[in-house]
Amino acid sequence: MKALVLSPASRLREVCSDKCRALLNEHFDVTWNETSRDYTKEELAELVSDVEVMITSWGSPSLTDDVLSKANKLRAVGHAAGSVKNLVPKQIFSRGVRVFSAAPRIALSVGEYCLAALLASLRYLPVLDASLRAGQWRELGLKGRELTGSTIGIISASSTARAFIKLLAPFQVNVLIYDPYLTEEAAAGLNARRASLEEVMSCPIISVHAPKLPATERMLSRELLALIPDGAVFINSSRGSVVDEQAFMEQLQSGRFFAALDVFEKEPLAADSPIRSLPNVLLTPHIAGASVQGHLSLMEEVVKDMIQGLNQENSAYEVNERMWEVMA
Amino acid sequence: MKALVLSPASRLREVCSDKCRALLNEHFDVTWNETSRDYTKEELAELVSDVEVMITSWGSPSLTDDVLSKANKLRAVGHAAGSVKNLVPKQIFSRGVRVFSAAPRIALSVGEYCLAALLASLRYLPVLDASLRAGQWRELGLKGRELTGSTIGIISASSTARAFIKLLAPFQVNVLIYDPYLTEEAAAGLNARRASLEEVMSCPIISVHAPKLPATERMLSRELLALIPDGAVFINSSRGSVVDEQAFMEQLQSGRFFAALDVFEKEPLAADSPIRSLPNVLLTPHIAGASVQGHLSLMEEVVKDMIQGLNQENSAYEVNERMWEVMA
Numbered sequence: 001m002k003a004l005v006l007s008p009a010s011r012l013r014e015v016c017s018d019k020c021r022a023l024l025n026e027h028f029d030v031t032w033n034e035t036s037r038d039y040t041k042e043e044l045a046e047l048v049s050d051v052e053v054m055i056t057s058w059g060s061p062s063l064t065d066d067v068l069s070k071a072n073k074l075r076a077v078g079h080a081a082g083s084v085k086n087l088v089p090k091q092i093f094s095r096g097v098r099v100f101s102a103a104p105r106i107a108l109s110v111g112e113y114c115l116a117a118l119l120a121s122l123r124y125l126p127v128l129d130a131s132l133r134a135g136q137w138r139e140l141g142l143k144g145r146e147l148t149g150s151t152i153g154i155i156s157a158s159s160t161a162r163a164f165i166k167l168l169a170p171f172q173v174n175v176l177i178y179d180p181y182l183t184e185e186a187a188a189g190l191n192a193r194r195a196s197l198e199e200v201m202s203c204p205i206i207s208v209h210a211p212k213l214p215a216t217e218r219m220l221s222r223e224l225l226a227l228i229p230d231g232a233v234f235i236n237s238s239r240g241s242v243v244d245e246q247a248f249m250e251q252l253q254s255g256r257f258f259a260a261l262d263v264f265e266k267e268p269l270a271a272d273s274p275i276r277s278l279p280n281v282l283l284t285p286h287i288a289g290a291s292v293q294g295h296l297s298l299m300e301e302v303v304k305d306m307i308q309g310l311n312q313e314n315s316a317y318e319v320n321e322r323m324w325e326v327m328a
Numbered sequence: 329m330k331a332l333v334l335s336p337a338s339r340l341r342e343v344c345s346d347k348c349r350a351l352l353n354e355h356f357d358v359t360w361n362e363t364s365r366d367y368t369k370e371e372l373a374e375l376v377s378d379v380e381v382m383i384t385s386w387g388s389p390s391l392t393d394d395v396l397s398k399a400n401k402l403r404a405v406g407h408a409a410g411s412v413k414n415l416v417p418k419q420i421f422s423r424g425v426r427v428f429s430a431a432p433r434i435a436l437s438v439g440e441y442c443l444a445a446l447l448a449s450l451r452y453l454p455v456l457d458a459s460l461r462a463g464q465w466r467e468l469g470l471k472g473r474e475l476t477g478s479t480i481g482i483i484s485a486s487s488t489a490r491a492f493i494k495l496l497a498p499f500q501v502n503v504l505i506y507d508p509y510l511t512e513e514a515a516a517g518l519n520a521r522r523a524s525l526e527e528v529m530s531c532p533i534i535s536v537h538a539p540k541l542p543a544t545e546r547m548l549s550r551e552l553l554a555l556i557p558d559g560a561v562f563i564n565s566s567r568g569s570v571v572d573e574q575a576f577m578e579q580l581q582s583g584r585f586f587a588a589l590d591v592f593e594k595e596p597l598a599a600d601s602p603i604r605s606l607p608n609v610l611l612t613p614h615i616a617g618a619s620v621q622g623h624l625s626l627m628e629e630v631v632k633d634m635i636q637g638l639n640q641e642n643s644a645y646e647v648n649e650r651m652w653e654v655m656a
Contacts, residue, residue, distance in 0.1 A: 112474055116451050119444030123619075125610060129454045132611035133604050137596035146440055146621040167498045268465035276461050282453060283460035291451075293474040 002073075003028035003053040006044070006060040007080075008037055012299075015057050015080045020300035027307055028053060045070050053306070055299065057081045063088050068095060078306040080299035082106050082289055083328050084319055093321040100309060100317045102302035103328070104159045106289040110237050111163025113288035114207055117260035121233045122147055126282050145231075147171045153203030155220075157182045157190065158328065160237060160288075161209035165190050176200050181326070201227040205235075211328035212239040222247035232257040237288040238328070240265035255280050262288040330401075331356035331381040334372070334388040335408075336365055340627075343385050343408045348628035355635055356381060373398050381634070383627065385409045391416050396423055406634040408627035410434050410617055411656050412647055421649040428637060428645045430630035431656070432487045434617040438565050439491025441616035442535055445588035449561045450475055452586075454610050475499045481531030483548075485510045485518065486656065488565060488616075489537035493518050504528050509654065529555040533563075539656035540567040550575035560585040565616040566656070568593035583608050590616040 003024060007015065024030050031047070033039065038059040039047070048054075048071035054063075057080040061067070068074070068091070076098040079087055084101040092099060120126060123144035131140050148171045154161045157179040165175055175192035178200040187194045200206065201224045210216045220243045228234055234257060236243060245265045252259060252275070260282040261275070267286055275281060302317055309315035319327070331352060335343070352358050359375070361367065366387040367375070376382075376399035382391070385408040389395070396402070396419070404426040407415055412429040420427060448454060451472035459468050476499045482489045485507040493503055503520035506528040515522045528534065529552045538544045548571045556562055562585060564571060573593045580587060580603070588610040589603070595614055603609060630645055637643035647655070 108476060109472075109474055112447060112476065113451060113472075116444070116447030116453060119440060120448040120453055123441060123444050123612075123615070125444060125448055125612060126454045126457045128612045128615065129610050130458070132597065132613060135599045135604065136613075138613045138615075142615075143623070144437075144441075144615060144619045146437055146619045148436060148440065149621070170495045170497050269460065271463045276463065282457050284451075284453060284456045285460060285464075285466045287451070287456065287466075287470075287472060291472045291474045293477070295471070 001028050001052045001075075002050050003030045003055060004047060004051040005030060005032050005055045006039060007055070007057045008033045008035055010036065011038075011057055011059055014295045016299040017296050020303055023300065023303055023307075024055070027303075041067060048074065052076070053078065053310075055080065055303065056087055057299065060087060062086060063092060065089065065091060068092060068097070071097075076100065076306055076310060078102075078299075078302040080302050085324065085327070090321060090324055093324070098306075098309060099319045099324075100302050100306040100315065101319050102298040102305075102317060104317060105298055105301045106294055107159035107163040109291040109294035110160035110288045111165075111167050112291070113262065113284075114160070114164040114235055114237055115167045117235050117237070117262070117282055117284075118205060118207070118233060119147060121235075121258045121260050121282055127279065147173065147205075149173065150205055151176065151203050152205040152207065153195065153200030154178070154192070155197070155200055155206070155208045155242075156210040156216075156238070157186070157192075158209040158211060158238075161207070162190065164207060164209070165192065176203060197224060198227060201225070202229060204229055204231065205233050207235040208238050208242055210238050210242045211326065212241055213326065216242050218242070218244045220244060220248070225251050228257050230256045234259040236260075237262045239263050240267070249275065252278055252280060258282075260284075262286055329356050329380045329403075330378050331358045331383060332375060332379040333358060333360050333383045334367060335383070335385045336361045336363055338364065339366075339385055339387055342623045344627040345624050348631055351628065351631055351635075352383070355631075369395060376402065380404070381406065381638075383408065383631065384415055385627065388415060390414060391420060393417065393419060396420060396425070399425075404428065404634055404638060406430075406627075406630040408630050413652070413655070418649060418652055421652070426634075426637060427647045427652075428630050428634040428643065429647050430626040430633075430645060432645060433626055433629045434622055435487035435491040437619040437622035438488035438616045439493075439495050440619070441590065441612075442488070442492040442563055442565055443495045445563050445565070445590070445610055445612075446533060446535070446561060447475060449563075449586045449588050449610055455607065475501065475533075477501065478533055479504065479531050480533040480535065481523065481528030482506070482520070483525070483528055483534070483536045483570075484538040484544075484566070485514070485520075486537040486539060486566075489535070490518065492535060492537075493520065504531060525552060526555060529553070530557060532557055532560050534560060536562075536564040536566050536570055538566050538570045539654065540569055541654065544570050546570070546572045548572060548576070553579050556585050558584045562587040564588075565590045567591050568595070577603065580606055580608060586610075588612075590614055 041061045078100045151174040154177045176195035178197045240263045262284045305317040369389045406428045479502040482505045504523035506525045568591045590612045633645040
C-alpha cells in the first residue's frame with residue numbers, strides 16, 4: 001500500500017520515533033518528504049494520484065477538495081497532531097476516506113498540565129518563586145491549600161477532561177461534569193456526576209475542556225463567570241474563545257480567585273495585554289498539549305491504530321463525521 | 329482527666345477546628361491558654377502540677393526536664409505540629425509519658441507539594457509564567473516533559489515519601505527508594521524497589537525525604553550530586569542540611585538540571601543568596617508541609633489518636649523512643 005508522509009525531517013524528529021519509522025516502512029511503500037519544509041497545496045496535489053494512505057502532522061497543508069479530487073486511491077489519513085479539523089474538510093467522509101487522529105494521545109499531556117497548574121495554583125508556587133527571586137522569604141503570608149477532598153467542576157467530558165480526571169484518583173475528589181452529551185451512566189463511569197453549568201461554575205476548582213465550536217463561543221458568559229467562588233482556582237486548557245474574555249478580565253482584576261490560563265482569545269497573547277501583569281494568574285503559551293514524550297509518540301500511536309483500523313480491527317483514534325461535528 | 333492546651337487563640341484558629349474544641353471539652357477537663365501568646369517555660373512549670381494531658385503546637389515551649397519534673401501526673405503529650413524533637417527531650421519516655429505527634433498528617437501536604445513541584449518543573453510552569461509576564465510568548469522554545477512512565481528515585485521512605493508515592497499511582501512510574509531501614513517487603517508494599525543511594529541519585533527524577541539527623545548531614549555529597557543526570561528534576565522538601573549546598577550550587581549553576589527547593593541550609597535564605605537568581609530552580613520558603621486544610625486538621629487528628637491510645641486502642645501517631653532517634 002502506498003503511503004505518503006507529508007512532514008519534513010525537522011517535524012519527524014519531534015513526532016516520529018525510530019520505531020514508528022520502522023513500522024511505516026514495514027507496512028507500507030512509503031514516500032518520505034525529502035524537502036526541508038512542508039509541501040504547498042499545489043505540490044501535494046501533484047503527489048497524491050497513487051497514494052492510499054497519508055500521514056500528516058502540524059504544518060501539513062489542508063486536504064482541500066482540490067487535493068482530494070486528485071487523490072482517487074486515498075483510503076486513510078493518519079494525523080499525528082492535535083485538531084484534525086483544519087486539516088480535513090467534513091466532505092472527506094463522503095469520499096469514503098477514513099480519518100485517524102492522534103489527538104487523544106495529546107490528552108494525557110493536557111491532563112498532566114491541568115494537574116500541574118492546579119496544584120501549583122493551590123500552593124501559590126509561581127507567586128512564591130517570584131517572591132523569593134525578589135529577595136523575600138515569607139513576607140506574602142500565603143498559606144497554600146490541599147487538593148485532597150476538594151470538589152472539582154469540569155466543563156465538557158472531552159478526552160483531556162478524562163485524562164485529567166484519571167490523574168485525580170488518589171486525591172479523593174468530588175467531580176462534577178457539565179456536558180450536554182454525557183449520560184448519567186458515562187458520568188458514573190468516570191466517578192463523577194452530571195451537573196448544570198451553574199453548579200460547575202460554583203465549584204472551588206473549575207477546569208474548562210470545551211471544544212471550540214459555534215455552540216461554545218463565549219459560553220462562559222459574564223453571568224456564569226460571576227459565579228466563580230472567592231478563593232477558587234479556574235483552569236482553562238481548551239480555548240480562549242469559550243470565555244467572555246472582557247468579563248473574565250474584570251473578574252480577575254478583582255483578585256478574588258486564581259486562574260491558570262494556557263489559552264487566550266487572541267494568540268499569541270498581545271504583548272501589552274493587561275492579563276500579563278495580574279498577580280493572581282499562572283500564564284503559559286498554549287503548551288498544555290505539548291510534551292517531549294507526548295509528541296514523540298504521536299505518529300507511532302496513530303499509525304498503529306490506523307493499521308488496526310484498515311485491518312478491520314478495533315481502532316481507538318478513528319474519527320467519523322458525527323464526531324467531527326462536535327470535536328475540537 | 330485534666331488537659332492543658334498550650335497554644336493561644338491565634339494559633340488555635342489555625343490548627344484547632346471547632347470539632348476539635350468540642351472533642352477536647354467532651355473528653356477532658358480543659359484549661360485553655362487565655363493569654364494572647366505562648367507560655368514561657370517558667371509559666372508552664374507553674375501550671376503543670378495537676379496536668380495529665382498536654383496539647384502543644386508550634387510556638388509551645390520545650391518540655392524541659394525542669395517542666396517535666398513538676399508535671400508529676402503527666403501521662404501524654406499530643407503535639408499538633410511537625411517535628412516533636414524540639415518539643416520533647418528523649419528523656420520524656422523514661423518518665424512514662426506517652427507522646428503523640430500529628431506529623432504524619434503534615435505528610436499529605438508535603439506529598440502534594442512534591443507532586444506540584446515535580447509537575448510544575450517538568451512543564452517549566454514558573455519559567456513560562458515569568459516569560460509571559462516579560463512580554464514573551466514561545467520565545468524560550470521550551471517543551472515540557474510528561475511524568476507518566478518515568479523513573480523516580482526517593483531518598484528515605486519517610487511519611488512524606490509515602491504520601492508522595494501514593495499520589496503517583498495514576499502515572500505508572502517506576503519508584504526506587506534508598507532507605508537503610510526499609511525491607512524489600514516494605515518496599516514492595518509501596519510498589520517500589522530498594523536501591524543504592526548511587527542508583528537513586530542517577531534517576532531522571534529525584535525527591536529527598538531524609539530527616540535531619542547526624543547521619544544525614546551532607547549525605548548528598550559532591551560525588552553523589554555529580555550523578556544527577558542532565559535534564560533531571562531534583563526536589564528537596566526535607567532539610568537543606570542533607571545536601572552539600574556549596575557543591576549543589578556549583579551543579580545548579582551549570583544549568584544542566586532543574587531543582588525545586590523548599591528547604592535550605594540556612595533559613596530564611598539569605599537575601600543575597602545566588603540561588604535566588606538561577607533560572608533552573610523553583611523556590612519556595614519552606615512551605616511544603618503548610619496548608620490551610622492540613623493545619624486545621626492537625627489538633628483534631630492527634631487528639632483523636634491520643635484518646636484511642638490512652639484507651640489502649642490502636643494509635644497511628646504515637647512516637648516511642650526508638651522512633652524518636654531516627655525521625656525528623
